[in-house]
Each structure stands twice: as C-alpha cells, then as structure tokens.
Amino acid sequence: MRESQDLRALTADPVDEARLNRNWRAIDRRRRSPRTSRRAIAVGAVGLVAAAAALVAFVVGRDASPAPLALASGAPFNALEGRVTELDDGSRITRFDGAEAEVLEASGQRVVLRLVRGRVRFEVTPGGPRRWIVEAGAARVEVVGTVFSVDRGDDGVAVDVERGVVLVRADELPDGVRRLTAGERVRVAAPTLTASAGALEPPGPRGSAVARVEGATAEVGSASASADVEPAPDDLAELEAEAESPPPSTAREAPAAPASGPTARQLMDRADAARAEGDHARAARALRELLASHPEDESARMAAVTLGRLELRQLGQPARAARTFGRALRMGLTRTFDEDVRAQRVEALSRAGDAGAAREAASEYHRRYPDGRWTSEVERWAP
Amino acid sequence: MHHGFVSSPKRARLLALVPDAPSGGRAGEGAAEPTDAELVERAIDGDRWAEEALYRRHAPAVTAAVVRLIGRHADADDVVQDTFVIALERLSALRSGEAFRAWVARIAVNEVRRRLRRRRWLQLVSLDRGVDDASFAALAVEGTRPDLRAELAELDRILAKLPVEPRMTWLLHRVEGWSIRETAEALDCSTATVKRRLSAADSAIEVSRSGRGWSV
Known part of the structure; x- marks a missing residue:
C-alpha cells in the first residue's frame, strides 16, 4: 500500500533484532517460572492481602484512614501561617498581600479552606488521599493535585491553574463542564460564562503528570483558569517568581472604553464565546480587532498569544501565527509565557516553510532557555 | 500464509x-x-x-x-x-x-x-x-524535512482525537498494511465494520490529501 510505504518511509521501523531478543528473553523468563504456581501465587497473594486488609481494618478501625493533614512542623493545620504555609504532605500554600483565608477542615480525606478575600496560591501534591476544596463565595474549586491560585475580589473570583488539567463545572457551560488544558482560560461571569482556549498549548507531544481539578461554580463575578499540562522540573521557583507579579491571565481588564466600538473586555469575551462554540475563525477576528483597537490594553498580550495559538493550531495559518507570536514577544511576556511563545514560534516558522527564520528563532530560544522545557521540541522543528 | x-x-x-x-x-x-x-x-x-x-x-x-x-x-x-x-x-x-x-x-x-x-x-x-515516544513524529527518521515532521505531528494530533477503535483500525490497515480480513480478525469485528471505521477515520484525516509529504 502506498500510504503504508509513505508513512513507513518517513518513520523508523520500531522493530529491530535487539528488541525482539530482549522481549523474548523476558517472555522466556516468565514462561520458565511455574505456570500454575504463578497463577496460584497471584490468587493467593490477592486473597492474603484482602484478608490482611480486612483484619487491619477490623482491628485498627478508623486509625487505618489517612492521618489529618498537618503542618510540616507536625503541628495541627488549623490556620494559614504567615505568607507561606508548608504542609506535611509536601503541599504548600502561599498567601499574597491582603489575602485572608480560614481552614474549615483538614482531615485525612478532605482539606477545605474558605477564601475570604485576596489571592492565595495552592501547590497541592498530586496523588494524595485528600480532596482539596477551596470555597471562595461564588466559586468552588476542587482539586486532587495541581498548582493553582484563587483570587477573590469584590468583583468576583478568579482561578488560575498553573499546572494540571482542569475540569470546570458551571451551569453556564455547555453540558455543565469544560475540560481545560494548557493555556486555556475560562471566565465564569453572571449570568453567562465564556471560555477561551489555549494560549499555551505546547508545541508538540507532552508528558503526563496530569492533575485533575474540578469545580468552580460562579454566580457573580468572574473566574478564569489556565492550565499547563506538563510540570517543568525546575519551574517551582519560576512559578513562585511569577506569582509575585500577577500573570497576564489574571490581570483584571479595565479597558478605557473608546468613543465607539466594543471594549477590550467585550472583544475578549466575544472571542472566548466563539472559542467555546468552536468557531475559531470568529474568535480570531475578535482577537485581531482587540489588538487593532486596544493595543495598549493589558489584555492585548494575552490576546496576541491566544491569537497566535489559534492561527497555528486551529486555523492552519503558521505564517500568520509566526507574525502574531512575534508581536506578542515584542509586547513583553512573563518568563513562562515568553518561553512557550518562543517555542511555538519556532514551530510556526518551520511549518510556514521559513527554515532559516525557524533556526534563528530556535537559536534565540536555546540562548534564552538553555535548559528550556521545550528544547527537544524546538530541536525537532528546527534541527 | x-x-x-x-x-x-x-x-x-x-x-x-x-x-x-x-x-x-x-x-x-x-x-x-x-x-x-x-x-x-x-x-x-x-x-x-x-x-x-x-x-x-x-x-x-x-x-x-x-x-x-x-x-x-x-x-x-x-x-x-x-x-x-x-x-x-x-x-x-x-x-x-x-x-x-x-x-x-x-x-x-x-x-x-x-x-x-x-x-x-x-x-x-x-x-x-508515560511519554508518547513512539508517535509518528517521534519516530521520524533522521533527516526528515521540517515540513514533513510537521505533517507527522499533525497526523499524531488528528489520530489522538479519533476514538480508539477507528484509530486502531486505521493504523493496522493503512499503516501496518494488514488486510481488511486480518484487521477484522484482530479487532474481533466484521470486515464491514472495518470498512466503516476506515471510512470514518479517512474522513477525519483531512491532512491526507495529495501534496502532503505522505498520502493516504
């Protein structure tokens, strides 16, 4: 078949002698162990474990459940401590100026906090036994493991997820739920909610470390969330540094209304709504209008990043995407955004056929981020 | 055989x-x-x-x-x-x-x-x-042009969006070259089902037109 030949010609045959030999050795080893006894051992082991678990549960009772969450010092977790609160499961809570929160519950199964006001950043260790819940008035965020911030103000609640994949539940969303991945953003504002996707989707396949977040039901104000699927190994300090200054996605847009025409906020909402409906072309038009009519607005940077991603991923316009990413970079981005955009620009230039410019952009990326998160992807697009 | x-x-x-x-x-x-x-x-x-x-x-x-x-x-x-x-x-x-x-x-x-x-x-x-280290893009042979790499990555993205059964059907038949009958036997379905899934997958793979680095 021609298609087989074409694709096979482009890709390495994953089968080689070494692999076959290696697998056969493993199979042979497993085959040499007694068959019946292996199955019997497995069944027996399961039975023993079940019996032991039942016995332990019976004898120990409630003591078998996870211990209540405590401070890293071992003290009970009854309240937030100063600016940073470190917990015994490795989780960490950072309270920003003016933020006020109280601990409602810190049991083995649940951690419930009430955010009274201000911005608090949560780094929840993934895979733990507890479900974290942050009550923030109109918004409720549930999470198993990720890094996120909740910002409650008079005008509503904003949720920013820095890592993880997020499920946002809200009556206003289609089917009541929306899964957000890298760079996607959702606003929940009464009485409607709009969603925009993806300013920060990575330029290629990404790793896992997926976290789950559920929640966010807002009746007043607004909430936004962005998620980065793959945790960078060294990004905690970077994220911490970013947290010192609110990233663009959390910036409250208070655009000066022009004499005529929609405001930046209205255009962003229009783009968000279009993207939620899957109408990427309409979303792109709204974002371009925002950039043209409100270039100084603080939402313009995120509009450029989002537009570039739309052009690259959804609209198949890599040349336009490369230009838009260039514009976003000239506008100035935070470090994480800057790195992601530079990496995606390499891909855009490469896909647009401008290999020379792609190599230049790649060189610039490597220079700025010698240990960057997207190094291998950049090398793939501009070898 | x-x-x-x-x-x-x-x-x-x-x-x-x-x-x-x-x-x-x-x-x-x-x-x-x-x-x-x-x-x-x-x-x-x-x-x-x-x-x-x-x-x-x-x-x-x-x-x-x-x-x-x-x-x-x-x-x-x-x-x-x-x-x-x-x-x-x-x-x-x-x-x-x-x-x-x-x-x-x-x-x-x-x-x-x-x-x-x-x-x-x-x-x-x-x-x-886990890391998807055996995608088409990841398996691209050394020296593959960037545009072809981009096409492979695009194909990976499209395939990832397909439901599991049509995706497996397409990969076995279109890529691995298994016959319709072999594919049906492996997937434990009828040949008609295989053809239906292939048709659905082909429709979804819009990048399969001529003029690309690879063709389907």
Whole structure:
C-alpha cells in the first residue's frame, strides 16, 4: 500500500533484532517460572492481602484512614501561617498581600479552606488521599493535585491553574463542564460564562503528570483558569517568581472604553464565546480587532498569544501565527509565557516553510532557555 | 500464509531470526518451513524451540502494530511480552494451529485496549507518567524535512482525537498494511465494520490529501 510505504518511509521501523531478543528473553523468563504456581501465587497473594486488609481494618478501625493533614512542623493545620504555609504532605500554600483565608477542615480525606478575600496560591501534591476544596463565595474549586491560585475580589473570583488539567463545572457551560488544558482560560461571569482556549498549548507531544481539578461554580463575578499540562522540573521557583507579579491571565481588564466600538473586555469575551462554540475563525477576528483597537490594553498580550495559538493550531495559518507570536514577544511576556511563545514560534516558522527564520528563532530560544522545557521540541522543528 | 502481515522487507528479514531447528536446519532455508499448526502442536508438547519459532515468526508484525497502536515503546514491550506469554500458555485452547497468527493478533489488540483503558484511568487520577515516544513524529527518521515532521505531528494530533477503535483500525490497515480480513480478525469485528471505521477515520484525516509529504 502506498500510504503504508509513505508513512513507513518517513518513520523508523520500531522493530529491530535487539528488541525482539530482549522481549523474548523476558517472555522466556516468565514462561520458565511455574505456570500454575504463578497463577496460584497471584490468587493467593490477592486473597492474603484482602484478608490482611480486612483484619487491619477490623482491628485498627478508623486509625487505618489517612492521618489529618498537618503542618510540616507536625503541628495541627488549623490556620494559614504567615505568607507561606508548608504542609506535611509536601503541599504548600502561599498567601499574597491582603489575602485572608480560614481552614474549615483538614482531615485525612478532605482539606477545605474558605477564601475570604485576596489571592492565595495552592501547590497541592498530586496523588494524595485528600480532596482539596477551596470555597471562595461564588466559586468552588476542587482539586486532587495541581498548582493553582484563587483570587477573590469584590468583583468576583478568579482561578488560575498553573499546572494540571482542569475540569470546570458551571451551569453556564455547555453540558455543565469544560475540560481545560494548557493555556486555556475560562471566565465564569453572571449570568453567562465564556471560555477561551489555549494560549499555551505546547508545541508538540507532552508528558503526563496530569492533575485533575474540578469545580468552580460562579454566580457573580468572574473566574478564569489556565492550565499547563506538563510540570517543568525546575519551574517551582519560576512559578513562585511569577506569582509575585500577577500573570497576564489574571490581570483584571479595565479597558478605557473608546468613543465607539466594543471594549477590550467585550472583544475578549466575544472571542472566548466563539472559542467555546468552536468557531475559531470568529474568535480570531475578535482577537485581531482587540489588538487593532486596544493595543495598549493589558489584555492585548494575552490576546496576541491566544491569537497566535489559534492561527497555528486551529486555523492552519503558521505564517500568520509566526507574525502574531512575534508581536506578542515584542509586547513583553512573563518568563513562562515568553518561553512557550518562543517555542511555538519556532514551530510556526518551520511549518510556514521559513527554515532559516525557524533556526534563528530556535537559536534565540536555546540562548534564552538553555535548559528550556521545550528544547527537544524546538530541536525537532528546527534541527 | 502464516505470516501474511509481515509486509516490510526488514520484517521479512527478521524472520530469518527463527531459531535453528533441533535438526540443525534453519527455518526458511532449504528444509521445509514448519507450518504454524506444526509449531503449535510441538509447542503444546513442550517443545521450547517451537515456542520460540512461533514468537520469531510473528513477533515482528505484532510488535510493530502494538507500537503504532499504543504509541509508547515501554508500554509496547510490556504488551508484546504479555501477549506471547498468554498465547503460549493457552496454546491448548487454540482450535486450529493455523489460526495462531490471527489469535495472537487478537490477544495483542485486547492487551492494547486494556493498557489504553488503564492509561486513561491513570490520567484521570494524575498518575500517568508515560511519554508518547513512539508517535509518528517521534519516530521520524533522521533527516526528515521540517515540513514533513510537521505533517507527522499533525497526523499524531488528528489520530489522538479519533476514538480508539477507528484509530486502531486505521493504523493496522493503512499503516501496518494488514488486510481488511486480518484487521477484522484482530479487532474481533466484521470486515464491514472495518470498512466503516476506515471510512470514518479517512474522513477525519483531512491532512491526507495529495501534496502532503505522505498520502493516504
């Protein structure tokens, strides 16, 4: 078949002698162990474990459940401590100026906090036994493991997820739920909610470390969330540094209304709504209008990043995407955004056929981020 | 044909790795090559050479298919090992030795399904740590032009959005070159279903038009 030949010609045959030999050795080893006894051992082991678990549960009772969450010092977790609160499961809570929160519950199964006001950043260790819940008035965020911030103000609640994949539940969303991945953003504002996707989707396949977040039901104000699927190994300090200054996605847009025409906020909402409906072309038009009519607005940077991603991923316009990413970079981005955009620009230039410019952009990326998160992807697009 | 789905010259060459027969003759050279039925019969009788011969004959195609279907090298090796352990342990349940190829392919596909279900569950609970290191883009040969790499990455993205069954159908038939019948046997469905899934997958893969670096 021609298609087989074409694709096979482009890709390495994953089968080689070494692999076959290696697998056969493993199979042979497993085959040499007694068959019946292996199955019997497995069944027996399961039975023993079940019996032991039942016995332990019976004898120990409630003591078998996870211990209540405590401070890293071992003290009970009854309240937030100063600016940073470190917990015994490795989780960490950072309270920003003016933020006020109280601990409602810190049991083995649940951690419930009430955010009274201000911005608090949560780094929840993934895979733990507890479900974290942050009550923030109109918004409720549930999470198993990720890094996120909740910002409650008079005008509503904003949720920013820095890592993880997020499920946002809200009556206003289609089917009541929306899964957000890298760079996607959702606003929940009464009485409607709009969603925009993806300013920060990575330029290629990404790793896992997926976290789950559920929640966010807002009746007043607004909430936004962005998620980065793959945790960078060294990004905690970077994220911490970013947290010192609110990233663009959390910036409250208070655009000066022009004499005529929609405001930046209205255009962003229009783009968000279009993207939620899957109408990427309409979303792109709204974002371009925002950039043209409100270039100084603080939402313009995120509009450029989002537009570039739309052009690259959804609209198949890599040349336009490369230009838009260039514009976003000239506008100035935070470090994480800057790195992601530079990496995606390499891909855009490469896909647009401008290999020379792609190599230049790649060189610039490597220079700025010698240990960057997207190094291998950049090398793939501009070898 | 015992190994009808061994379609690439390289994989055909790998058949030469079938171990030396106890008689000293090399399978496929000179002496008549034992059929799958003969090998299965001997393997059931405890002939380890026959077991390895069955593995060497069918593992190349099964491994290649599993790598395509599961997209991760480590997972693929696990699946291949599980597949042949299961197959060799349950040989006596095989009604006809000639059906070994289809049988082992079906076991492999079922193991892939199981693995993918587990992966989805792990992703839900944030415990999936695997890397898709066997995607088309990741397997691009050295020296592939950037635009072709981009097309491969795009194909990966499109395939990732397809439901599992149409995706597996498309990969087995369109990429691995398995016949409609072989694909249907492996997926345990009718040939009509395979054709329907292929049609659906082809429609979804809009990048398959001519003028691209690869064609479908």
